[in-house]
Amino acid sequence: MTGDTFMTDIRDIIGDIWLSDELMGDLTAICDTGGRVAGTASEAAAQALLERRARDLGGQYSEQTFTVTGLRSQGHSVRLIASGRELESYPLLNCAAVDDVLPVIDLGRGTPSDFEGARDLIPGHAVLVRHEFPFSTNHVHRGVKLALAREYGAAAFLIGNNQPGAGAVSGSGGTGEPGEIPAFGLSHDATSELATALAFGPAEVHLVNEATAGEWTGRNIFVRFPGRTDDVVVLSAHIDGHGLAESAMDNGAGLATVLEVARRLGPRAADSERGLLVALFTFEEWALTGSAEYVASLDEAERGRIHCNVNVDTPVGYPRLYGLTAGNPVILDLLQRASRLGGTPVHPIYAHTTNSDHANFLAAGIPAVRLIGGYNDESAGSRLLLTAADTRHRIEPLDLKHGAIVTALVTLSAMQA
CATH class of the missing domain: 3.50.30.30 (Glucose Oxidase; domain 1)
Structure with missing residues (x-):
């Protein structure tokens, strides 16, 4: 891919996301399923919806099931x-x-x-x-x-x-x-x-x-888009939430964002150095169990082929996106490149946080970042996570679109050599 083609791709991706009706439509449909506590009928409804959306992306669909007791x-x-x-x-x-x-x-x-x-x-x-x-x-x-x-x-x-x-x-x-x-x-x-x-x-x-x-059966959903090599970028979000509201910010917005980015980047993976693996994990709110099951299932060679994990969890509630990087140099470089490409900063946070699925990738030695809206500012919408106020009405459409654009820039940068 030439530099001119790459920049044209970026402009097209930004324009497509900015004009997309599917992004907000997905968020609405996800919130309609309820709070999505893992193992409940609400989560099962969300799983059925997300399976349909994932299959519509056109990549290689697969699932992973596991048993959870509690x-x-x-x-x-x-x-x-x-x-x-x-x-x-x-x-x-x-x-x-x-x-x-x-x-x-x-x-x-x-x-x-x-x-x-x-x-x-x-x-x-x-x-x-x-x-x-x-x-x-x-x-x-x-x-x-x-x-x-x-x-x-x-x-x-x-x-x-x-x-x-x-x-x-x-x-x-x-x-x-x-x-x-x-x-x-x-x-x-x-x-x-x-x-x-x-x-x-x-x-x-x-x-x-x-x-x-x-005892409940957990189901992780995957869609793979092969690249020019066997290496992949894992783009993830978690499905499950809490029962007090709609779990809209945490993490309906993340799910809608990942689906939107996959629509734009999936067809471009074949021309990219690295492929794209979309991963929708469940039982995240239960000690990050879904992503832990996935990472544990990988052998050493499979782990080595994951260039990085871009984990989207609560990408709204603030006008700027932050990357929780754990100080990883691969991720820091990635965020800097994405910032230059899009002309909008992705602010790095160096703390090693264990509050979302990226933590399981980090623990396995795989570079990973959590993209989140707002950090160190208690006016952020994320102050209302885990409460009955976490509803779709708290999400500004412009924040959702901005988060999706930045996520696309970070992911595309990781897919390129």
Whole structure:
């Protein structure tokens, strides 16, 4: 491919995405299936839709299935004993069963130092911590806080939403394995009510979670477009989400973006140095299980043929796209080239994050990047992830188109020598 042809391709791709009706149409159709909790009818509907869309792309279609075991909540409540009031709550994924009255200890933000300072007080208590804006340099992930709660002997875990008016916060609550503790998300108002009660003295909550063990079949969807060599670029997004809303930003927008980019780049793969492998992973919200199953299935030679993974997870909610790079030089160079080609910066973040499917590629020694809308700015729409506010109405169409264009530039740059 000559330089003139390459630049003509780029202009055509940008124009096609900018004028596309399919991008927003895919987002709408995906959101119509619901929150897409893995293993539910909502996710099954999304799987059926995405299979049709994937087959329509025209590449080599394939699937990977695997078995997942865990816990599913059939009913829950969190009640403040002193007032008798039920607090707005939501059981975290894989939340252990419970029906017990427990004293509560408020650990504020819930940093490692907060836990260490209350070491002798935590055992037997339900610990209350705060949810944080998830995409910042100083963020302490929910999973870290939950692990600390288990380590310090807490009997249960409560995490309060930091966003007023968005209801309870959801998220992963463990693996469902023995030793897990009950874990609930609370709304901002419920957190304030409980924290106020604790300020006046001891407080107890009655926690109920009717959790039952289950087994589910996970299904990853792939479409391959061969290039001039056997090397490939893996363009990925995760299918599953949470049950509180539509999981629109996280990650309906990522799915729609990957489908749109595949439409534009798939037909161009045959003329590219590297092919394109579109990967739609499920059970991402369950400890990144879908992508872990895929990476584990690869032998050494297959891993070596993956040039990089471009993982699209929440590419909206902000006017600029950021790349979580873990400081990998291959990815840093890729983002710089894409920025020059498109004339719009893809801002690199050097932190090594483990909050999406790219982490499994990095762990296997494969260069990987997560593309995300906004970082270190709490005005970003991603502040509302994992809540009932994650709906399609929060997504600006211009942000969605911009994210798709930048994703296409990054992916095409990776496909070229």
